Amino acid sequence: MSNFSLPQLDRVFLTDAGLETDILFNKGVDLPYFSSVTLFTSDEGLDVLEAYYRDFLDLARRMGTGLILESATWRASPDWAEPLGFSVAELDGLNGAAIDLLTRLRAEYADVPVVVSGCLGPRGDGYDPGKLMSEGEAQAYHAHQAAVLAAAGVAMLAAITMTNVPEAVGVANAAKALGIPVAISFTVETDGRLPTGDALGDAIAAVDAATGAYPAYYMINCAHPTHFDSILEDGAAWTSRIGGVRANASCLSHAEFDAMTELDIGDPADLAARHRALIDRFPNIRVLGGCCGTDLRHVAAIAEACLA
Secondary structure (H helix, E strand, O other), rough: OEEEEOOOOOOEEOOOOHHHHHHHHHOOOOOOOHOHHHHHOHHHHHHHHHHHHHHHHHHHHHHHOEEEOOOOOOOOOOOHHHHHHHOHHHHHHHHHHHHHHHHHHHOOOOOOOOOEEEEEEOOOHHHHHHHHOOOHHHHHHHHHHHHHHHHHHHOOEEEEEHHHHEHHHHHHHHHHHOOOOOOOEEEOOOOOOOOOOOOOHHHHHHHHHHHHOOEEEEEEOOOOOOHHHOOOOOOOHHHEEEEEEOOOOOOOOHHHOOOOOOOOOHHHHHHHHHHHHHHOOOOOOOOEEEEEOOOOHHHHHHHHHOOO
């Protein structure tokens, strides 16, 4: 098992919310192919993104806790270069710019414990596993962006919205080859299972078995707590590996969410109470943020409920 000294393994750290849905729906800024790395191509986009991060840094400062700054690179791996109108080299440059912004903000907020994390998204869709890669194919594919982010100076990598086991194994092994910590975050459906139908516990066990338990921790994301809280087993080895939750604001399914033209922000107070109940049951869950439909309001409510 990897033995990394990440500060969020020992105390609660906040992270950000549903960056893409917040920017798109609440801020009214277009994101081609849902790719927030495109914000680095204009001064206006950069200003929006910097203000977004500052809100969460200010929240962490107010709550007296740390913050994981997740880079705006979820959809910035090589396959997305051509659809977004970039060369792979240009997209690599935007990945570097994303980390440079976070590094600059970390220096400015020196009183806030900050972990700069390089975000990796799935090769395809975050809801639909599509055509599955082998573990080796996934490692070869994700190694490129992982190396760019590592060279830019991240403290860790985070694979967000992983829909299947082989791709998660590939990302973990790409990080392992670089000697950099990685968190693996699985998307689950309304029944708490991966989009492939795999049980979450089985997926975590499979990735650990294939990688020598390399991931620093696992996370659950892109689902409402009502979709997964009943499948978490008290006292099970696999639940002890879950170190964070980035939940959706809405109770809707992914299919329903995809069809929406207006954002469902759910009930921030109820979401916060459910997070409090989760960390009371599983104190190893120490990274708290949001996914689709969440914004600063949701993460602030979660912070106030869980850090009180």
